[in-house]
Amino acid sequence: MTASKLDPITRLIHHPYEPPAGFEAPQPGIFKASTVIFSSVAAMRSRDWKNKAGYTYGLHGTPTTFLLEERLCALEGGAHCLLAPSGLAAIATVSLGLLKAGDEVLLPDNAYGPNKALAEGELAGWGITHRLFDPMHPQDLADKISARTRLVWLEAPGSVTMEFPDLCAQVRMCRERGVTTALDNTWGAGLAFNPFDLDAGLGVDISVQALTKYPSGGGDVLMGSVITRDEALHLKLKLSHMRLGTGVGANDAETVLRSLPSIALRYRAQDQAARELARWCESQPQFVQVLHPALPRSPGHAHWQRLCGAQASDPAAGLAAGLFSVILDPAYSSGQVDAFCDALELFKLGYSWGGPISLVVPYEVASMRPHWPAHLARGTLVRFSIGLEAVADLRQDLERAWQTALRE
Incomplete structure (x- = not known):
């Protein structure tokens, strides 16, 4: 059927133009389709x-x-x-x-x-x-x-x-x-x-x-x-x-x-930031346990080192993502833990991880496990997902929020 004899609306839908092949760019072309057209x-x-x-x-x-x-x-x-x-x-x-x-x-x-x-x-x-x-x-x-x-x-x-x-x-x-x-x-x-x-x-x-x-x-x-x-x-x-x-x-x-x-650049940056903050948390008396596979005192550290360290020239330099948890001393009430999380400004309350914004979520381990694991200290657990902010700013946010919680 000759295109010139078609109604303009039909020509709009069945237009014969095809762009020339050979276009290349850093990002691939995106194809959206439910229906796929067959030649016969x-x-x-x-x-x-x-x-x-x-x-x-x-x-x-x-x-x-x-x-x-x-x-x-x-x-x-x-x-x-x-x-x-x-x-x-x-x-x-x-x-x-x-x-x-x-x-x-x-x-x-x-x-x-x-x-x-x-x-x-x-x-x-x-x-x-x-x-x-x-x-x-x-x-x-x-x-x-x-x-x-x-x-x-x-x-x-x-x-x-x-x-x-x-x-x-x-x-x-x-x-x-x-x-x-x-x-x-x-x-x-x-x-x-x-x-x-x-x-x-x-x-x-x-x-x-x-x-x-x-x-x-x-x-x-x-x-x-x-x-x-x-x-x-x-x-x-x-x-x-x-x-x-x-x-x-x-x-x-x-x-x-x-x-x-x-992904590799982001993963490594968030990994290094998380380790720095996790090590700092180990020095804080309110945190009775810091759970991060790359820390020697974390449960299963030797397994992490054996598996992930094998990928690196230095076993201690194996990758470990930007995620860690802390357990707060049971002397602090759940209300104080919630106040600590609420007082954080750079850390946002939200599920998931791996994005550019640091996140925090408090958890009750007793509601998640059939029994309290022997390798975990007693207390309320708080999980941190580290984003792409400056580590010094995140540490200051943690310090300031904890002082706010102590006043509760």
Whole structure:
């Protein structure tokens, strides 16, 4: 049909102009699509959504999401990647894709709270049982693996309380028993250690990240990833991912793609700032315990040093993210702890981490764990996520806020 004979509105929609090929810029082009156009019926029928040889529908991938998936695989040392609309959605993709009624999943008792809530809620309702294991005693994990165990979740370090487990021993025990391992690698971010590195004694089956944190880096995106090396395992997860319909938007993918080139710089800067502040907190009498894997007195420090230090020429220089927790002397009331958090000005009250603004959240450990861990001091826990502010300013904020709390 001759374009000149078409109505102007139709010409606007079906305009024949195509820009010339060969354009290159520092940032990749962004492709937004639900519908994908095929050249023929034969092409439509021959296209397979399960691989990246072509495109079928926006939910199954565009050049933008394929590019992000491949870059994330390069970051973590994987071969196959799925994107999900949040870190929790990525966790759910794994559990829902691999478990069925009658199966059992094991989780560390210091696991990310929503992962435990998923096991206690939806998974239990579908006839999938779960048990918690002590992440600081590998034999407890070995003793709890049963004939029904199909999946073991791992974290390094633990959520909020920051213990660093003997991750290599945990993976080895699961591999010897033929049980699939899934690591929440949000803290490591593909930088502190390689989760698939067999030479380091690891080699997890699945690595999950909340891209919301360090890969995004701006506190403005919700996204998650599921990375594997095994093609059959990836396909099993991909089929479940398709049936659940958990896609991501091109604008969010673009934001993560823009941030990825700077992730190593941001991670190291926030790591160094967190260590400096954590060491300062160790000198303050109100903090009876400082939980940071790189500090010698923190639970699991030797495991962190063995795994993350192996990546550096100096074992003490291994990476450790910008996150740490403190436990305040139980002599101080919960009201004083809340007043301390409220009085902070540069540290903002908010969940998540990895962004440019420092954050603080108080937690009640007793409500999060089945029993009080022997390696944790008694008292109220406060977690700090360090942003990109000057360390001296953050330290002054902590000092001033504590003086305010003492007047409460």
